[in-house]
Amino acid sequence: MFCRQCEQAARGIGCDVMGNCGKNPEVAALLDLMIYGLKGVSIYANLARELGQKDQEVDHFMLDGLFTRVTNVNFDPDDIARRLQKCYQMKERAKSLYENAYQQQKGGQAPPITDGPATWTPAGSDTKSLIDQGRQYGVLTWHQDPDTLSTIEILIYGLLGMGAFAWHAAELGKEDDEIYAFIHRAFAATANPQATLQDFVGLSLECGKQNLRTMELLYQGHEERFQAPEPMLVSLGTRKGKGILVSGHDLPMLEEILKQSQGKGIYVYTHGEMLPANGYPGLRKYDHFVGNFGGAWQNQTRELPDFEGAIIFNTNCIQKPAAEYTDRLFTWGEVAWPGIPHLEGHDFTPVIDKALALPDLLESPGKEIMVGFGHEAVFKVAGTVIDAVKQGAIKRFFLIGGCDGAKPGRNYFTELAEKVPDDCVILTLACGKNRFNRLDFGDIGGIPRLLDVGQCNDAYSAIRIAVGLADAFGCGVNDLPLSMILSWYEQKAHVILLTLLHLGIKGIRLGPSLPAYISPAVLQVLVQNYDLGPTTTPDQDLQHALGR
Structure with missing residues (x-):
């Protein structure tokens, strides 16, 4: 291979x-x-x-x-x-x-x-x-x-x-x-x-x-189908009772589980990239949809043994399951793992029956974090944001997002987010935000300093926000007080980068390492045409961004 x-x-x-x-x-x-x-x-x-x-x-x-x-x-x-x-x-x-x-x-x-x-x-x-x-x-x-x-x-x-x-x-x-x-x-x-x-x-x-x-x-x-995302607080704890954990990206599949489990005494939780689902009114209308459990995909074998309910993966980001939860694990859609029951269609009775047969989850209150800052939510407060920039209250925007992963060096993104000055706003999306979305960044005149735009599937919203800001200030995206520092792991992050290059966006920093499939000659072309480069250290990259 x-x-x-x-x-x-x-x-x-x-x-x-x-x-x-x-x-x-x-x-x-x-x-x-x-x-x-x-x-x-x-x-x-x-x-x-x-x-x-x-x-x-x-x-x-x-x-x-x-x-x-x-x-x-x-x-x-x-x-x-x-x-x-x-x-x-x-x-x-x-x-x-x-x-x-x-x-x-x-x-x-x-x-x-x-x-x-x-x-x-x-x-x-x-x-x-x-x-x-x-x-x-x-x-x-x-x-x-x-x-x-x-x-x-x-x-x-x-x-x-x-x-x-x-x-x-x-x-x-x-x-x-x-x-x-x-x-x-x-x-x-x-x-x-x-x-x-x-x-x-x-x-x-x-x-x-x-x-x-x-x-x-x-x-x-x-x-x-679900209405535009709205800022909402999401609980990271669990409630006493039966539970189903849904991991992946697929919102229609989550909706089906919510419909089919309604009234059965089961609480439904998201995991990994499903976290932003909590910001959709069309999903939050189900009163047994109660929050999120765990963090990014690479922690699942460490975290999921502690979730004693049924678990189902609906898209990518699965890894070899730990023995502690294989007996209550299912896959759906394109996801498959040897020996794990794979469900076809949209009948989730096996998951619901498994959840009902398992012990109750313990009552374990958790921190609340905010999700739901898609472009429509941000545009609703655009005037306040623009005024804050013009008045100097907001000096710069940092887009720190992308895929998380297990490779050493990703603590860079946590350290970077922590070191972003208090007069700057952080936009984030995809599972990379799990490195720092539990931290308290405060606000600038009522505007949260950390705005969670959503899944990698929601990268369109991040682009719309950047273009909308450029239109408001009468400039190009490359002229905005905006720095893009992105983590990547797999092919969805890769194609989002191609979209940014298609739009002519320059100065992107990519980490924690550059793709092995980019040859030195091809990399040189990307550097010359787009000023694309690797992340270095948080201090150096912040100095570069703030010194522009």
Whole structure:
């Protein structure tokens, strides 16, 4: 195996024995084969689209396949093997779509494709055969030139992150055909031996553009279904009684659990990236939705043994479960772990029954923290914020957010937040905020100094806030008193960075380390064009930001 798609790449180079995420070589091989299979699907789907034909089932499967390949999602080899068989079926379906479209449009037989991913056939129906086959298609086979390979990886990892956002948006009925068309066109390009480094650079920036639209659709879907987030206090304690803990990102799935558990004497808690769900009025209307338990994803094996209720993961950020809670753990959606019951559809009776059969949680009051500062909530007090800036009460904004992780060095973000001067406001989002969101930062004239914008899925709100401030001051985002210091871990954070680069935002500091898949030459281009750089020390980075 060789994998370097996330921040935990071993030795800063790549995992080649065992994934630091918990992925073993067999799972790695299957996921590499998924990329190869998706290229085949996209080659035919893209050709069919050029002839005016498309297929919703093929499009939706692309999102499933992309999401499956995101870090910390699927660790079950048999489940991935089943998905690979469906991937082949979708490739053949897209092939027939192309051939039929060609015959209708131009007459005669469509030109056959005789090599590459378009010709892929599963090596067998068993998981072992697919594992052996997948070992032929690792990342280092994607291109021989290291700089071109780097740009291909940047594009593919961007597509993985965007695919995850698009999966959530589609679940809410929010789709844009241009997004599907781009995914197919871009993925097909990665299998084109004639495509150049510059082609992949252009496609990566276009990926950032398409991701902005994807995140907009996702925000609209959440707002229409659950109302826009509002500032709300969230309890971090537990109540005496039965409990269900929901971890992940998927709000519609949480809503279903709330509906189905209503009136059964069960309290529902969020965990990890589900924390911002507490800011949606459409979810908080359920009186048994009572707060959040625990912190970021990497602490789950330390924290979840203390939650004696039922637990379910609904999207990425799962890690190897501890034995203390595997008997009350479930997965749903794209998430899978060997030996853990996986629920299909939206019947959560097994989770509810398990919660009812388990002992009561203890009464344990906890601290309250504020969530719900999406762009609409911030815009409601925009006048006060703008006046505070003009009067000098607010000197600068710091966006300190992104993915959290287990790698040493992430205490940097806690120390940075603590050292931000009292006349500055901190915007935060995604699970990186768990490093410091329990701290008391006070306020500036009634404006909280820490504004939690939401999940990584809510990055659209953070962008809207930055653009809104720029409009209010009649300047560009790069001219604002705003510093972006971002933590990254996996592909959703990666594609958000591509969106920021597409918007021309400069001066971003990224940490705790730079991606292993960015070659020195490609990094130099990013430094020259965008002033993108690594985090250093909190003191140095603050001095740099405040000295501008």
